[in-house]
Every structure is written in C-alpha cells, then in structure tokens.
Amino acid sequence: MAVINTTVSDDVDDMFRAAVAKRLGYKKGNMQIALEEAMRQWAMTDELADLKKIAKDGTSSEKTKAVKILRKYGKLAVPILTSIAKDDYSSSLKQEALDAIDAILDKENS
DSSP states (O other), X not given: OOOOOOOOOHHHHHHHHHHHHHHHOSOTTHHHHHHHHHHHHHHHHHHHHHHHHHHHHSOHHHHHHHHXXXXXXXXXXXXXXXXXXXXXXXXXXXXXXXXXXXXXXXXHHO
C-alpha cells in the first residue's frame, strides 16, 4: 500500500470531507475509500473518453467491443453507458448498454 503526503486548499478539503461524510458517513477508512475512487476515476478519464468516442464513431463491431470494455469499468462507466442507451445509436447497441448497466448495478448491490 502506498502512502501519499500532499496538501490541498482548505476549501477543497472541506468540500471533499463533507461529500465523504454525506455519501459514506463518518466511519474510519471512508476517506481512503473516497480518495481511491476519485484517483481511479481521474486516472481513467482519458480512456473512458476514448471508449465513448469509439462507441460513437467506430464500426459496428468496434462499438460493441467498446460497450463490452466499458462494462468492465463498473460504475465509472455508467454515465457513458447511459448516454449510449439514450442517444442515437442502434437498438442492439442501446440494449447492450442497458444490459451492461444492469449487470454493473446488480454487482454493486450484491
């Protein structure tokens, strides 16, 4: 496990702590959980954007593959999968996106 020592502005610290408390509560370890999730999401932003672009502009098989890969990202990919399910995509790709969302949510709730 890595140890990261850094400083952040007071307003960011206050905002983040309030969000952690609201979402996870005041339990020991919740700050670590939230920081890891935020760091993971930030690190994956570019790759998720690339997959969204492929889902929009790629060939039919590339779009299907992109949705399958997005599914592996779990809840971080839900906003992109939701936009695929709502926007102007083929009905089969929309259904794959909905199925991926269902699988992600089922996994999160189990």
